[in-house]
Amino acid sequence: MIRFRIPRDPRVATKFFAQFTARDLVRLGVSLIVAYIAIPGGTVVQTTGFIVAAAVSAGWYLWRPYGNAVDVHAVNAVRWYVGKTRVDGPDVVAESRSAGDVITSGSYLTAFIEVSPTNLSMKTEAEQAALHSIYQELLETVSYPVKVHSRQEIASEQTEYGRNIAEKDVEPEPLKESYLDYWKRVCSDQPTTTRHYVSLRVPRQQDGASGWLASFLGGDDIDYRSDNAKAELDRRCREVVSCLNAADMDAERVTGSRLTDVVHLFEEDTPDVSPRFTSTTEYGDSASRRPGGAPDAWRQTFQLTEFPRSQRLGWPTELLSVDGRVEVTQVVRPENSAKATKQLTRTIEKLSAEIDSWLRAGHLGTNDLEAKQDDADWILGRLTDREDKAFTYRCYVTVHGRTVEECRQTASQLQNVLDTMQVGYEEPVFQTHNVFKAVSPFYPDPHTDGHLLPGTAVAAGFPFSTQVPQDTSGVLFGEDPSSGRPIVLDRFTWSSHSLARMGMVGSGKSYAAKLELLRSWLAYDDLQVIVVDPKREYGDVVRTLGDSRGCIQTVSEDTDYRFDHDTICFQVEKRGQSEDIDRLTDLVAEIYEETSQDQRKTIVLIDEARLLLNDEQGREVLNRFVLEARDTRTAVTLVTQNASHFTHSREGREILDNMPAKLFMRHDRVPDSVVQYFDLSQREKQELFKLRTGTDAEYSECLAQVSDRVDTTARVRATEAEHTIIKAADGGD
Template sequence: MRLPIPRSRESTDPAARAEEVTGPSALRIGATSVELPAGVCASFAVAGYPREVGAGWLEPLTTYPGRLDVALHVEPIPPLVAAQRLRRRLARLESSSRADADRGRLVDYAAEAAADDAADLAASLARGHGRLFRVGLYLTVHAADAEELESEVQRVRALAASLLLDAQPTTFRALQGWVTTLPLATDAVRSRRTFDTDALAASFPFTSPDLEPPRSDAPVLYGLNAHSSGVVLWDRFAADNYNSVTIARSGAGKSYFTKLEVLRLLYHGVEVAVIDPEDEYRRLAGAVGGTHIGLGTPGTCFNPFDIPSDQDEEALTRRALFVQTLVAAMLGEPVDPMARAALDRAVVAAYAERGITFDRRTWKRPAPLLADVTAQLDQAGSPEAAALAARLAPYVTGSYKGLFAGATTTRPDGHLIVFSLRDLPEETRATGMLLALDAIWRRVANPRDRRRRLVVVDEAWTLMRESEGARFLYRLAKSARKHWTGLAVVTQDAADLLGSDLGRAVISNAATQVLLRQAPQVADEIAEAFALTAGEKAFLLSADRGEGLLCAGASGGDRATFCAVASPFEHHLATTDPAELAETEGDPL
């Protein structure tokens, strides 16, 4: 049967015109299905229910991964009518039981169970502890075509059978079944069952695989829920602390997911700094107008003696102290006390020669270079100063001078700052990393500029190999929250985090934990560290690229499986697939 839907006369009202354009022209109604302009659907009425259920027992239907409309129609029964019906029901059951006993028949245990249930309901109703309701449960399965509909119907009926539900098709009432599951509050099928208050309350899905939405005005989209049709939204700045840890095997999509979060946090005004060992964030920085500093690249200089003008009165003193730490990293060993004293005098003299004193008004003048400090050491005349100047010569006039040859070429300012370490030689990697970490810490700990910030350490295992990098991670994990800053640690080597005190401190201070696909060799260790269930462990072992488990909250108890999603533009910025990059190389962003 084909049911035409009449259209109104053409109207000049834009809303009326939109309704005419988008409304379906006709429906094709069959014996068991309804053909819509965009697909086909079939409806079912639940005629049989289990005797006992638990809270949220309908959740498998409401979270079905396909398109399934679930309608629950509830109509309260007046207490007087309910009491009369219960009395008649009890009388029939009691009469049937006595008749069977008089004729010597076997006991009907189903009738006895029904009589006991009716007696309990009557007692609850008499005491005012509950009420009775007429309840109708209906399902409508949608698909693109008839062949797909048949397979979807089989899956839904199998799921209903596993819940001990008897789902009967609305044969020759397909239109009424479809209308009943629309949000119209109309039960055209009227296949009802009497529920009491407890049974009705248990029918609502109080438990769900969807993560509880954060109490925030600016949540970030992590992806689509892998087990439902919902979305996974989370705001790290609404949690107890703002730190996160992301662990996944190589190729599971951890850097891809991190770039998406960084991009979406930038939309909300969060300032982001990235330690990028493999130069994977260059395209992202270029697209959003961020600052990209390629340490170790030709022509890139980074002067450690720079004093930002927005720092407090102790900034010059802290610069002098940091230089001692930097020189120790250059030399690969601690500086002895005599050489440290000579270095301190040389640093102060180099600043003074440029006209920079403890007066903040002088800090806008050009800062000295490492060559100025070594010149002051040569002029000091002491053996310790001369020896220290000689050991620093490779960084001034030798093969390591590129990073310190001149004034800073790119200031570490902006809403996104990326420090790329890929081009740093192994001999100067510790030094360059220390410079990047110091620049980040100065922005984070600046009391004159409070704002939400995120520090991303990608491939954190490379940072943890260096003593200064490990100390930076530990300090930031412990104190980042006090500075309105979050630390995002991303690594593919779970052993580095789980097998050290530093790693355990990072995990224990991370209220947001993201686990993507794991290798079988570390699955047991990951499951024990994060208290994963057997199902969650199996999910992480078989997860596709971009699929993961979000463990959020103070104890990681709020969990949701998700699949990271991106728009074409976001994907263009986040992907590191060599095949895709080769195809799009040279394309404009």
């Protein structure tokens, strides 16, 4: 993963005696002054008073709960007490589904853009750099504040998938029950999916004096009337969508019924803000409050304040991997580069003076100040050379819980992750009323300060990298190791339904292929399964799917093959006979002819596909079958020992071109032709040598690449019932 420089906040408070700020001197001196004035004369009394005052002053200076001095909390507490009464849930007064507009009672027009995610971890460095450039270009194009919300939602599709399997009348029952138990176990700790939204707001101000006054008191620089506001919002949406619709990303303005869903997602009842937590009822669920009037949801927000000097692209994704519901909100506001340049110049001069002051006082601990000065010089250089633009950047991370304790547990895990990443943060105590507005798409961020950063550093927080998407139908192919989420794919929804499984002997490729057959039998209605089995190891799997439906046939020259069963396994008479290649080629041609006349969903699994891929006529038959199978609802699975069996010939490469899914198990060698054809990154190439095989762990691993769906490592596990069936087969790897 490529890394980018993120400079530290160069601002520093002036310190007297190279140690104390002006506020520190007040904290140290005010108690002593009060004691001197208030305590009557008398040596013992006055001395005792001064000792007590000194202790109070020292405590006031040293004790900093939640990272701030007591007096700061006191001021914030007053503001919080006054401000919390003004915090209301956003009142959506109108909504245009067709246009994609939301009008709130605060006279704002709001629009949402949903952005599909991409998996950065499996991209080459060149691809990562391209995505970073696209996001940076977007930030440098806009002239208005942008909020990006990476929000975890309850993954209803997981419940729907389990319900679909449970409702199917399919045998064998123990296989179904074990699969459902495994599904519930996988989903129990990961009930969320992450979606990404860009929210844009335009003020919809009134005509006349009231509109002028609202513009004068605050808001955007332009006074928009209602029609102008609509036109400006449309322009901004087109601008953002145009910038993001590149590479593997897909951005679309939210309209129709989806807009109602998104509004309900962000719109909440009036929150109850405590000094540290915010509690609300979930939208539309006010009647379901718990006994005693307890709220249904709690949240706690942290503001990120400092970053390590170097950070990998898409670092917010690591925060979203915390076990629990987490939401990351990034607020980006373009700044005038000329003003930012002047500000940085003054800051550098101030840092130089501060460093000189420290050195004159005999202190040598100027490393922190010198690092800040270097960062300020770096930002200034990029701005003056016009290599970058200036932005004010703020990032908020919110954890959710159904109870306070659940919220605290998730917050503790988040803090551990932030500490590991060396990211500074603070909990905005007595500022929950402002934080509520900062993370909401319906309010402007009330905070005016922030981290001054160049565009290249802001874009390092690329937000559109996320967990694996999943379908509501199909087969559980494995688990994503970074998030633990199930990888569910429905191959019959792809443009072409075929896939290739590739891996060395003992890598687990045949085991995973059998696992997919068992799960497909549970997942799909009216399914036909046909297996071409040159190693004679799939018979028991086919028989398990029902004696009345299973059919084992021998591959021979004069056999009339039957296709009147739901599950069919074609096995060679003896393994390793040279004439088998011609017979297998003829068999695949006949399977192709039969399936082309059958409109049922059909999975055709061809094991040891290298036998046909190494034969000219075999390659031609496979190529034609895979190319045309999509039109007959036929999904072809080719299992072979190395990806080079495909890439060494033109026909093999054409077969891969028509297969949207490639599943790589462990390889013992990876030829350059394979690296070049699949455009494997150095990490992916190394990963192929290190993938678990099932013999050295309780699971095997594969690199799963499915066009427009998945590009990740997957852990493949079997239930006890599945494992028993598969191991009963002969010679399974």
